[in-house]
Amino acid sequence: MHDPNTRRGSLCxxxxxxxxxxxxxxxxxxxxxxxxxVTVASxxxxxxxxxxxxxxxxxxxFPGTGVVIRGNVLNGAHVSYGRMFxxxxxxxGLCACAMVLASPGYREEDARHV
Numbered sequence: 282m283h284d285p286n287t288r289r290g291s292l293c294x295x296x297x298x299x300x301x302x303x304x305x306x307x308x309x310x311x312x313x314x315x316x317x318x319v320t321v322a323s324x325x326x327x328x329x330x331x332x333x334x335x336x337x338x339x340x341x342x343f344p345g346t347g348v349v350i351r352g353n354v355l356n357g358a359h360v361s362y363g364r365m366f367x368x369x370x371x372x373x374g375l376c377a378c379a380m381v382l383a384s385p386g387y388r389e390e391d392a393r394h395v
Contacts, residue, residue: 335381347387352379
């Protein structure tokens with residue numbers, strides 16, 4: 282008998298469950314359980330994806346209007362801002378930003394800067 286508190290024991294315990302119309306047959310002994318594969322995106326990738334989602338929403342909200350992405354932490358500049366924030370933690374004038382803007386004036390300049 283397997284310990285029901287282990288993964289192997291819980292799988293073997295499935296064979297004793299009463300099921301309508303049949304049961305479960307376990308062939309052999311379970312040797313391992315599948316582990317989910319989880320990938321964690323970097324902060325830069327999450328920012329890129331988030332801005333792309335907001336940009337798409339702006340294009341849906343304001344059709345025919347120019348939409349641009351601007352900011353001082355795009356294209357790797359976040360690294361230098363991170364260093365500045367650490368060097369000057371009390372400097373309230375430092376500001377890292379990323380913006381999605383919509384304006385008829387951006388129609389000609391409708392280029393994405395991420």
